[in-house]
Amino acid sequence: MPQIRLITFDLDNTLWDVHSVIINAEATMRAWLAEHVPVYGQQIDTQQVQQLRSSAVNENPALAHDVSALRKAVLQRAFVVCGYKEKAAHALSQQAFNVFFEARQQVVFFPGALTMLEELAGEFHLGALTNGNADINAVGLGQYFSFAFSSADVGVSKPAPDMFHAALRHAGVDAADTIHVGDNLVDDIAGAGQLGIHTIWTNHAAVSPGERDHAPTAIVSHLEELPAAVELIRSR
Ligand SMILES: [Mg+2]
Incomplete structure (x- = not known):
């Protein structure tokens, strides 16, 4: 025995159920972005997020096993696309991720x-x-x-x-x-x-x-x- x-x-x-949690957390983050980084919604669409995710994983395969780091990397790349400098994009990605992360625990x-x-x-x-x-x-x-x-x-x-x-x-x-x-x-x-x-x-x-x-x-x-x-x- x-x-x-x-x-x-x-x-x-x-x-x-994780699906509803992620939907809600992404909506919460998008609302935060609309208020704090309005250019994001104007410049970044879902397809672009997919592409940024692929290129981030291609360049750093370890990101495939770290969903938090991957999400931050994609946000940072998106902010650069929006015209932010690397350092500002990095700081902003951490802030946006924190909003997502908190909602993701609900x-x-x-x-x-x-x-x-x-x-x-x-x-x-x-x-x-x-x-x-x-x-x-x-x-x-x-x-x-x-x-x-x-x-x-x-x-x-x-x-x-x-x-x-x-x-x-x-x-x-x-x-x-x-x-x-x-x-x-x-x-x-x-x-x-x-x-x-x-x-x-x-x-x-x-x-x-x-x-x-x-x-x-x-x-x-x-x-x-x-x-x-x-x-x-x-x-x-
Ligand atoms: Mg499971």
Whole structure:
């Protein structure tokens, strides 16, 4: 029987819907830009943002794993296009990013998320593993998690093993005594599964997983079901 001691969680789309969060954060930043840098809205369109993003990643591939640094780099390049000097563009990109970042932490948890985390935190070490830039303290989950790693921290995104290894090393727990919970069958389930970590797929949309090399150990469609799924894995 596995001695489950550590449970790691993906964040975006596992504990909240990220699409609506990003839409809202981008709208908040655009409103700030309209007020403080009106030329931005006149000169920069979505297509241009895409191009600036591509060229930023081409010149510095590490940005692909650091969504915060990438967003700042794109803003800075856009401000240069708008006619700002490098230094002013840099300062402005930091300010605009801060507006985005604060709004990006305003998440609406899926039903049952907080009670589930509270219950599990009483018995297990909990860690957060994200390819994004949600901040566990800023979203209000700091009291449940004992650590968090992002792709920006480790330099590469899930499903690469680095973030999972960082979590196991940090907690001092073996893969066989760990469960990873996430919504993405590749990044989360295959990524953790290939290391021998037990996995729980949060299948909020109740879709078929199809044929997979790394099938999840357990599947839940509501977060309320997670403690029971953990018990099931523990009792195997
Ligand atoms: Mg996710």
